[in-house]
Amino acid sequence: MKRIALFLTLGFSLIISGAIGQTQNSDLLYRQSLKTVLAEIESRFKVKIKYNDDQVKDRWVNYALWRFRPELDETLSNVLAPLDLKVNKEKEGVYKLKEYEYYRWNVQDGQDKLDQLAKLYHDKASWEKRKALIKPGLYEVQGLSPLPAKPSSEPIITPKRVMDGYTVENIAIEILPGLYVNGSLYKPLKVKGKIPVMLSPDGHWAQQRYRADCQIRCAMMARMGVMAVSYDLFAWGESLLQFKSEDHRRSLAHTIQTLGGIRILDYVLSLKETDKGRVGISGGSGGGSHTVLMAAMDDRIKLSVPVVSLSSSFYGGCPCESGMPIHLCAGGTNNVEIAAMTAPNPQLVVSDGKDWTVTVPDHDMPFLKKIYGYYGRPDLVENVHLPEEGHDFGLSKRKAVYDFVIKNFKLDAALVRDKTGQYDESKCTIEKEPAMYVFGDKGERLPANAIKGFEQLEQVFKASTSK
Template sequence: MLYLRRTLVLWVTLLGFFARAQENTDNRYAEPLDQVLKKIETRYGVTIRYADTLVKGKLLNYARWRFRPDVEETLKNVLAPFDLTAKKDGDKKYKIGDYEYYRWAVEDGWAELDRIAAQYKNAPEWEARKRTLKQCILEKLQLAKLPSWPISKPIITPLRTYNGYTVANIALAILPGVWVNGSLYKPSKYKGKIPVILNPDGHWPQQRYRADCQLRCAALAKMGAMAFSYDLFAWGESLLQFKTEDHRRGLAMTIQALGAIRILDYLLALKDADTSRVGITGGSGGGSHTVLMTAIDDRIKVSAPVVSLSSYFYGGCPCESGMDIHSCAGGTDNVEIAAMAAPRPQLVVSDGGDWTDKMPEHDFPYLQKMYSWYGKKGDVQNVHLPSEKHDFGISKRTAVYRFMAQYLGLDINAIEDGQGAIDESKITIEEEKKMYVFGDHGERLPAHAVKGFDNLSAIFEAAIK
C-alpha cells in the first residue's frame, strides 16, 4: 500500500511537471531562444551563426506561432522582440547581430528622402525649412546657447619644419579642464592671409596619427592652407581624460561639435587666417562630422565629406547619431543635412564598398536639385569610386586636393609631379609621439584636467545653464 501511494505521488508530480513544461497560453508558448534557432535551422535547412551572449537566457513568447513559410520572415518575427536581426552570410547561412537603428534598407532610405524632399518646392521654402532645421539641430546638441569659452591660452608645442610645410601640436580648452587636441600644418613660406581647413578624424585605427591623415594635412599645407587635424572625443590624447567607451555616449556628438566651433574660433582669430576661405573635410565618422559642422556653422565655406554620406545610413556611432538631431522638423536624414550647405561648394566622395555605394543613383541627384535652386548645380560634385572600399586612400585624397584647390584658391602644382599626378613622396610621416601635445606619457597634462565622463557631464550641464 505504501509503495502504491509513493508511486501515485511520483506520477502526479511528473504529470504536474510536464503540464507546466507544456507550451500553451498559460506560459505564452514560451521557449528558450537558442532552442527556437535550432528548430529554424532544422526546419529550413539553414545555418545560423551568433554569439552565445546574444541569446543566452532569453525566452521567446509565442515561439512556434512566429514561424512562416519564408525563413527570413520567420527570423525577423523571432528576433524582433530582442532587438536582434539576421543578415545573409552566404548560401543558406545567416548571422545574428544587434538591431542597427542607423542602417536602413536602401529602398527605405530613398523613400524617406523622397518624403522629406516633397515638403519644399523652391528656394524660399527650402530656406525656411533650413532655418528650422538649424535651430532644432543646435537645440538637440544643447548648443543653441554656447557655453562660455574658458579664458585659457592654447598649449602649443615647438614648431617642426619639413619640406614645404611646418607642424605644431595644439590643445585648445573648450570647457574648464577639457581640451580638444590636434596638429596645425602650415606652409613653410607664405604671404598675407591663407585659407583654413579643418580635418576631423574618422573611425580608423591610429586616429589622426595615421599616415593618410598626415599626408592629407601636409599636402594641403604645401598647397598654401593651414590645415588642422584633430581628435574625436575620447580618441587620441583625449584618452588621457576619458575612457574609450565614453566615445560611444550621446554627448560625444555634442563635445565634438563644440570642439570644432572652438577650433574655428581660434584659427579664424589668427592674423594670417583668411576668414572668407574656410573648408572642412573628413572621412567616415569625420565625414558625418563634416556634414554636421557645415550645416550649423556658416563660417565654413567649402566642405568635402568622404565615404560617409547616405540616405540609408545615419552614422553607426553615437558621435554621429547619439543626439536626436534626426527627429528635427518632422524627421530628417544626413543627405538633407548635407543640402543645408547649399549654395556653398561641396564635394561628396563615395565608393562601392560601404553605405555610399549608390550615391550617384538617388542621393546625389537630390543634392544637385537643391543646388540648382541657387543656380549653383555645378558647385556640388560627386567623385564615385565603385571599385574602392571604405578608406581615405590616394584616390579620395586626390579628389579632395583638386576640389579644395578649385574653391579655396590653393596651388595644386605644389603637390604634382611632372606628369600632373599627385606626388606625396616628399611628405614626412611622423612617429605618433611627435604628434602628442601632453608628452610621451601624458606627463604634461595640466593638473586641473577633468577626468571621467560623469565629471565632464556635470561641467557641461553647468556651462549651458
Template sequence: MRKLTTILLFQLIIISSALFAQTADDSYARPLKDVLADIELQFNIKIKYDNKMIDDKVLNYADWRIKPWSVEESLYAVLAPFDYTFVMDNDKYKIKSFEYARTNVAQGEKFLAYLESQYNDKASWEKRKTELTPCFREALRLSPLPEKPDSKVILTAKRKYNGYTVENFAIETLPGIYVCGSIYKPSKIKGKCPVILNPNGHFGLGRYREDQQKRCAMQARMGIISASWDIFAWGESLLQFDGTLHRLSAAHSIQTLNAIRILDYLLTLKESDSSRVGITGGSGGGSMTMMMSAIDDRISLSIPVVMLASHFNGGCPCENGMPTHLCGNRTNNAEVAAIFAPKPQLIISDGKDWSSSVPALEYPFIKRIYGFYGATDNVKNVHLPEEGHDYGFSKRIAAYDFIAEKFGLNAEMLKNKEGQYDESTITIEKEWQMYAFGKNGENLPLNAIKGKEALMNVLRQVGIEK
C-alpha cells in the first residue's frame, strides 16, 4: 500500500508540473520581435537587428524578463535565451550573436570596479601578477616553451636605403613551420641599438602596407633594430597554410611563440641592446603587444595602439583563442596592460572604435596601478577622438616621441626644417621584395609542412593542440 501511494504521489507531481509548465508557456510566450518593440517604446530607444535572427524566435516568460528600471538589464534577460547580446552602434542597440571576447563599456566599467577591489597597494597587486602571468603561459601551452628547431635563420640580401637597410628573414619556430618578416637596421651602427618588435594585426596588406614600412624604417633611422613579420596564415605563411587556418585557436599560441623566437634571434645580434627592447602594434598587433609585454620580461617599453579596452579582448581567435582571459578567475586587456607597470607604456586610443573608452575608463585604472610603484610618469595615453582604427601618421608621431624619450634617442634627424616628422624619404618596397622565400616561393625549405593535417600533427607533438 505504501509503495502504491508513493507511485501515485510521484505521478501526481509529474502531472501537476506538466500542467503548470503548459499553463505558463501558454500565458507568457511571445514573439521576440514584439518584445523588442515593447522595449523600444518603454525606454524610448532604437534597436537594430537582422530580421533573420529575430523573425521565428519566441520568448518564454517574456514580460517577466523586462526590468522597468534598466534597458540594458532587460535586453540581457531577453536576449540571453537565444545566445544573443547587444552593442551600441550609432546610438542604437544592435543585436548580435554572443561574443565571448566582447561586451560593452558599461560591463567593462563593472569589471574594472571588481578588479580594483582586489588590490589596493603594490603588495596585493604583485600577488595578483604572480597569479596571472604563469597562467597566461600555461593557457597558451607555452610553459615550458617547445624546443627550438635546430636550424639557422634564413636571411636574404640586404637592401640599402636613405639612413637604413632592410633584409628579409625566415625562422623555423616549430618543426617545419616558418615565420617570415623583415629586419630594418640603421645604415651606420655605433655601439648598441635598441630593438623594437612590430607585430601585425589584421590591417589590409599586413606587414607589406605602406604605414607599416614607414614605421619600421623610421625606427631604424632613429637608431633602432626593428622587425616586422607576417601573422599566421597570412603573407608568406600562405605558402604553407590556407588562410582559414588563421582562425584556429592554436593561432594564438603560434603567433605568441613566433614573437618570442623573433626576439630570441634579434638579441643574438652583436649590435642589439638587450636593456632597451620595445614592442608596438595596432589592432591585433596591439593584442600581441599587451600579451608579450605581460609574459616576456625582456621587453622594457610597450606601445599598444587602438586595441586596449576592458570590454573587448580582440575579434579573432589569434588574439583570444586560448583561454588567457580566463586566468585569475577572469581578466581583461586593461589588467593585462597594467602588468607592465612600472615600465614605460604609451597607450594610443581613438574615438571611433572600442578604445574610445580609454581616457575615462581604462587609463585611470592602469595609472592607479603605476601609482603603486610611484611611476605614473611612465604611463601615458594619447587619445585621438576624431580618428579611427589604424596606425596612422599622428599615432606614429606619438610613438616616435615616446620611444625617443624613453630610449634616449635623437629623433631630430627624422624631422624636416619645420620641425615635423618627415616620412617622405622612406622607400616603399613592393610586396615581393619583402619575401624571404623568393618572388614565387621557390626557396621554401624542403622540410616546410603544408596543410591542416600536417599542422595539427606538429601541434599535438609539441603539446599546443591536444
C-alpha cells in the first residue's frame, strides 16, 4: 500500500509539474500547424477542406489533438474559432475555409435572436418605445449626431439627355467639403405637377449604376412618372477618382454612404416637382442593406423595397453595411428589426432561394407582419419570394418592384406595359459607361477642392463633426 501511495504521489507531482511547464513554455503546448490539423480532420472525417496557402501560412493550433471531438462540426469549431476562421459547406463532404464572418450567423441563431427581440414589445406603444431607443443610436454610432454641416455648393449637373419617355442627367453632390457622391437622375420626359421619387442605392455587383439592369430599372421608373436617382457606393464608380478601391472596405464607408443618401434626399426634396408624400428607396444586395437603414433613419422616406438582402441571420457582408456598430444599438438589434422601424409605411421584401434570404418567408416575414399589425396594417408589408432564383436584380425582381411602386404611388401602369399587359423594357436605352460620368472620361472636371485619399477624408470628417 505504501508503494502504491508513493507511486500516486509521484505521478500526481509529475502531472502538476508538467502542466506548469506547459503554461510556461510554448514549445510544450502540443502545437501543430493549421495545415497539418486540417489534413487530420480530412482524414478522420472523410471530408475535403478547400483553402489557399495564405490562409494557413504561419497559423498554429495549440493542444491541437485535444480539440478533436466525435462530431465534425464541433471539431471544426474548436480548431478554427480561436484563429478567427470558419468553414462554409459547399456540398456534402466539401467545405471551404473562410475568415470569421461577424456579419453571418447560423440561421437558427439569427432566428432565435429575432424571437428574443420580439419579447421586448407586445403592442404599438411598447414597440414605439423600443424604436425610440434604436433610432438615435443609428445616428450616434455612425458619427452623424449631429449631422455635419451641409456644404453650400450647388450640385454639379451634366446636360440633359433625352430618351424615349424620359431624360437622364448625371449629378454630383458635395456632402462634405471636397467629398462628392455621384449618380444619375432619371426624370419623366413630361413632368406634370408633383411626381414621386425613388432612390436607387447601388449594390456590390460589377459596374454598379452603369449596369444594364440598373439603367433599365431607373428608366422604367421615369417612364412610369417617377424621378429615379441611382448613386454610387463609396470608393466605387466615379468615387475612385478620389479614393482607392480598398477604401470601400473601411468602416467609415458605412457612414459616408448613409450621409450621401441623406444629402441626395435633401436635394431631390428641394425640387419644386417633388411630391414629398411619395418618396421611396429600393436597392439590391448591399444596396438593400442601405435601403433598410435609410428607411429606418429618415422619416422622409415613405416606401422601401430591399431586394435580396434582408435576413435575420445576415448583417451585411461588407464594412459599408455593417462596419459601424449599428447592430449593437439599444442592447443589440438586427436588420429585420431595423426594417420594421419603417412601419406602417409600405414595404416589399424581395427574397430568393439561393442566398441568405431563403428563410425570409418562414420566419422574418411573420415578425414584420406582427409589427405592422400593431398599426392595424399588416397588409402594407409584403414578400415576393423566388425560390428558384439567386442573388441578382433580374427581371422578376424588377417586376416585383414595378408592381409595388405602381400600386402604392398610384401610377399608370399602361405607360410601361405593352399591348399584352407585360412590362416593356425595350424602350429603355442602355448607355455606355462614359456617358454617365459627371467629371469627364479621365476625371478632368473633378473640382479643384476634391479630397484625394482616405487619410484626408478622415481629417475632413473629424473637422466637420467636431464643430
